[in-house]
Amino acid sequence: MDFTRRVWPWASVLVAVLLLNGSLTFHNVWPTLGVHWPGEISAEFAALLLILAMTNARFGATPRRAITALSALFVLLALGRYAEVTAPALYGRDVNLYWDLPNITSVVEMLVRVASWWAIAGVCLGAVAALTMMYCIARWSISRIDAVLRERRARIAFGVVGAVLVACFAMQQTSDAIPTVPRFSIPVSKTYSLQVAKVLETFSGSRSVRNLPPSPQLRSSLAELGGSDVLLVFEESYGSVTYDRPEFRQALAPARARLALAIKDTGRDVVSAFATSPTFGGVSWLAHISFLSGIEVRDPDRYALLMTQKRRTIASLFKNAGYRAVAVMPGLRQTWPEGSFYGFDQIYDFNDLNYHGPEFGWWRIPDQFSLAQLDSREIQPAARKPLFVFFPTVSTHMPFRPTPPVQSDWQRVLTSRPFDPAPLHQSLTQTPEWTNMGKSYTDAVQYFFDTVSTYLRARAGEKFVLIILGDHQPAANVSGEGAPWDVPIHVITHNPEILASLRRQGFTAGLDPARPVIGKMNELSPLLLAAFDRPASEGIRLSRASSAELAPGGGSRVAKSAELAR
Numbered sequence: 001m002d003f004t005r006r007v008w009p010w011a012s013v014l015v016a017v018l019l020l021n022g023s024l025t026f027h028n029v030w031p032t033l034g035v036h037w038p039g040e041i042s043a044e045f046a047a048l049l050l051i052l053a054m055t056n057a058r059f060g061a062t063p064r065r066a067i068t069a070l071s072a073l074f075v076l077l078a079l080g081r082y083a084e085v086t087a088p089a090l091y092g093r094d095v096n097l098y099w100d101l102p103n104i105t106s107v108v109e110m111l112v113r114v115a116s117w118w119a120i121a122g123v124c125l126g127a128v129a130a131l132t133m134m135y136c137i138a139r140w141s142i143s144r145i146d147a148v149l150r151e152r153r154a155r156i157a158f159g160v161v162g163a164v165l166v167a168c169f170a171m172q173q174t175s176d177a178i179p180t181v182p183r184f185s186i187p188v189s190k191t192y193s194l195q196v197a198k199v200l201e202t203f204s205g206s207r208s209v210r211n212l213p214p215s216p217q218l219r220s221s222l223a224e225l226g227g228s229d230v231l232l233v234f235e236e237s238y239g240s241v242t243y244d245r246p247e248f249r250q251a252l253a254p255a256r257a258r259l260a261l262a263i264k265d266t267g268r269d270v271v272s273a274f275a276t277s278p279t280f281g282g283v284s285w286l287a288h289i290s291f292l293s294g295i296e297v298r299d300p301d302r303y304a305l306l307m308t309q310k311r312r313t314i315a316s317l318f319k320n321a322g323y324r325a326v327a328v329m330p331g332l333r334q335t336w337p338e339g340s341f342y343g344f345d346q347i348y349d350f351n352d353l354n355y356h357g358p359e360f361g362w363w364r365i366p367d368q369f370s371l372a373q374l375d376s377r378e379i380q381p382a383a384r385k386p387l388f389v390f391f392p393t394v395s396t397h398m399p400f401r402p403t404p405p406v407q408s409d410w411q412r413v414l415t416s417r418p419f420d421p422a423p424l425h426q427s428l429t430q431t432p433e434w435t436n437m438g439k440s441y442t443d444a445v446q447y448f449f450d451t452v453s454t455y456l457r458a459r460a461g462e463k464f465v466l467i468i469l470g471d472h473q474p475a476a477n478v479s480g481e482g483a484p485w486d487v488p489i490h491v492i493t494h495n496p497e498i499l500a501s502l503r504r505q506g507f508t509a510g511l512d513p514a515r516p517v518i519g520k521m522n523e524l525s526p527l528l529l530a531a532f533d534r535p536a537s538e539g540i541r542l543s544r545a546s547s548a549e550l551a552p553g554g555g556s557r558v559a560k561s562a563e564l565a566r
Contacts, residue, residue, distance in 0.1 A: 013148045016141035021045045023078040023138070025185040028085040033434070035085070040185040043169040044077060049145070050162030056149040057159075067146065071139040077188040078134060084191045212302065215311050216294040216522075220529035222321050224497055229379065229387040229464035230318065230532075234288060235448055236396045239473030240274055240486035242445060243513070251442040255449035256511050262453040263492055266460040271499050271507035273518035274486045281475035284392060285338070287487075287521055288471065292342055292390070294525040307341050314525055316343030318388035328353075328374050328391040330365040344390070348373065357418050358428060363394035366404035368451045370394075372413040375455075379462065387464075396448055398475060399432035400440035406450045410458045441478045456492070466492040467528070488513050489524065491531075501531035 024042035026035040048070070055062060062070075148154045165182070172178045242248050263270050278298040279286040289306065290297045292313045297303050315325040325344045329336065332349035339347045353373050355365045370391065378387055395404060405423035407413050419427075433440055452468070470487030473479045490511060491502055499509075505527055508514045519527065 009148060012144050016144040019137055020048070020074060020141045020145075023074060023134075024081050024188055026081065026085065033086060035082070040183050041165060043166065043184055043187050044189060046162050046165035046169065048142075048162070049158045050166060052142075052146055052149055053155045053159030053162060056146065057155050061150070062142075062146045067139060067142050070142050071135055074138040074142070075131065075134045078138075080188045080191050081185075084186075084188065212305060212309070213295060216526050218294050218312050218314065218317050218525060218529060220317065220533045222318070222323075222529075222532050223534035224495065224501075224532050225386075225465065226463075226495075227386045228493075228495070229389065229462070230323075230467065231387075231389045231391065231464055232291075232314075232467045232469065233452075234284065234291075234390075234392040234469055234471045235445075236284065236393045236471060237398065237400075237441070237474040237478075238396060238445060238448075238468075238470030238487060239277075239479055239483070240470075240488060240513075241473055241479040241483055242442075243488070244483070245438075245480065248438065248442055251439075252445060252449070255446040255453075259449045259453045259456075260511055262456045266456050268456065268492050268494050269496065269499050269509070270490055270492045270511055271502045271509055272488060272490045272511055272513040273502075273507045274513045274515055275469070275489055275524055276517050276520050277470070277472045277485050277487045278521055279472045280483075280485050281472060281479075284471040288390075288392065289338070290520070290522040291469070291525055294522050296520055296522045307338060311341075313342050314529075315388060315390065317529070319343050319345065322385060323388045324378070324385040325388045326374070326378055326390070328370050328389060330355075330367070330370045331363050331392070331394045331397070342390070346378075348377075356416060358424060360395070360402050360404045360427070361399070363397060365394065367393045367395040367448060368404065368407060368413055368455075369418070371451065371455060372410055375410070375459070376414060379459075379464075392471065393448060396441075396444040398437070398478075399434070400437060400444040401432050402427045402430040403440070403443045403447050406447060406454060408454050410455065437474075437478050441474055463494050465495065465498065465532075466490075468492070469524075486515075486517055487521075489518070491528075497534075498531045502528075505531070 021042050022037045024044055025040040026037050028034070029036050052062065145158070149158060168182060169184050172180060172184065242252055260270070277287050278290045278296055283300070286297050286299075286303060289295075289303055292315060293306065293311055294314075295306060295311070297306060315327075319325045324346070325342075327339060327342070327344045327347045329347060329349045330353055332347070333351075336347065336349070348370075350365065353365060353370060355369055357366075357369065360366050370393075374389060374391065378384070378389070405419050405427050407418055412418055430440075452466075456466075468488075468490040470489070472487060473483055473485060476483065490513075491499070491507070493499060499507075503509065506518050518524070
């Protein structure tokens with residue numbers, strides 16, 4: 001008993017030290033939500049030891065209110081650390097709270113809308129329980145350390161250790177030549193200060209109007225189209241990872257082969273390339289506006305500013321040329337002022353599509369149904385204008401499951417029973433695999449490929465131009481750490497002149513794009529418009545010139561071809 005009485009106070013203090021230090025120095029276990037401790041030291045915790053030792057020596061025991069405040073502070077720091085190490089590992093980029101909090105709010109609203117009440121209650125209770133447990137652990141740990149500091153030897157020991165660690169950290173910040181022993185984590189306080197700096201930078205940038213560039217020369221006679229419809233399909237989360245990761249490439253090879261065969265069998269051909277998206281892992285609308293406006297938009301602040309201006313867009317260009325501009329937006333459930341900016345004649349949102357079939361995950365509407373509705377309402381009517389269609393898909397959106405079955409009978413897709421019971425049951429029983437989403441992701445992309453394949457066969461006589469373009473890479477828990485921001489683009493058409501023009505611009509024949517990238521997302525707009533122009537040679541010179549104005553000089557083939565044109 002005497003041994004236990006002597007050892008326990010120090011053993012409990014050791015546990016308290018490990019808990020408090022570990023709560024600010026853990027790292028992410030990619031690609032999961034889990035964490036591990038790599039043996040680093042927190043400068044904030046070292047400062048706490050020094051401060052507690054000094055205040056105990058001068059004033060005695062730390063007041064309970066101060067311990068309460070310190071405990072709450074450590075919970076806040078631990079949450080910041082978790083966001084700091086987890087968000088980039090799973091999302092693929094650093095988080096800007098000013099920009100991303102509205103998106104997080106939208107995701108929460110979506111989850112509330114589709115989840116059952118008991119699931120929502122469980123999540124809320126779990127969050128409260130986790131925060132309460134974190135606070136109790138922090139309070140117990142700080143109280144144990146403060147209690148042992150009643151002894152003079154403990155105050156000296158903790159004070160010296162805290163002072164030495166703070167001094168080591170300060171010296172390591174002055175020069176890279178200083179040995180990084182002991183090894184410190186990036187202070188969480190620095191993470192919060194960077195977020196504050198980002199907010200200040202955003203407001204400062206807004207006041208200076210952020211210097212939006214002039215619009216590129218979005219001009220084209222569209223004569224090479226000959227009145228053909230143009231279907232621009234932004235495939236959600238379709239990134240270069242589908243080619244770059246061998247296991248993904250292999251898993252998708254059969255579906256790509258079926259798509260290639262459908263293209264060939266229907267008298268069409270295809271060219272492909274890689275482009276660089278302005279976003280990664282989400283915020284798809286930045287990619288949409290960059291392509292449709294020809295202006296690179298990499299943050300919501302610039303996005304909102306551009307929305308206040310009168311600019312020419314791809315949609316308005318087609319509309320002015322006599323086309324009917326249509327947006328198919330199955331994921332849209334609220335007002336969309338962007339529609340008037342782009343210049344669409346018709347917007348089919350979630351309600352307008354009038355889907356009453358089985359619900360598939362968060363987004364409910366399978367992409368095949370949306371395409372079938374577009375076909376029925378806009379493409380098949382005989383007396384109509386040619387169409388320009390903007391269609392951002394949803395079935396390949398995270399969490400990628402349940403993946404809808406593909407219905408080869410397109411006449412049945414719009415009926416009340418679009419699927420047979422067996423494949424429907426197999427699909428609806430799928431659940432997201434949050435710690436291993438690669439298989440779910442490739443299944444969803446395969447679904448999209450097979451949807452397009454069956455549609456091409458069902459509409460073999462249609463002379464449309466189909467553009468399939470990824471909006472961004474999937475989140476980093478799928479695409480991997482350090483993945484490029486590249487996305488594929490495929491152009492499928494009967495028209496050999498359009499394909500030849502694109503091959504001269506650096507596209508490759510077939511469904512396998514090659515690097516280097518053809519350019520940035522916004523550089524694709526004048527390039528494609530040039531291919532739709534006539535004569536093609538004049539269009540190419542126009543595309544190169546306008547792309548040269550937009551590109552700051554990166555390594556794209558668009559910028560290089562502009563140099564050759566001179």
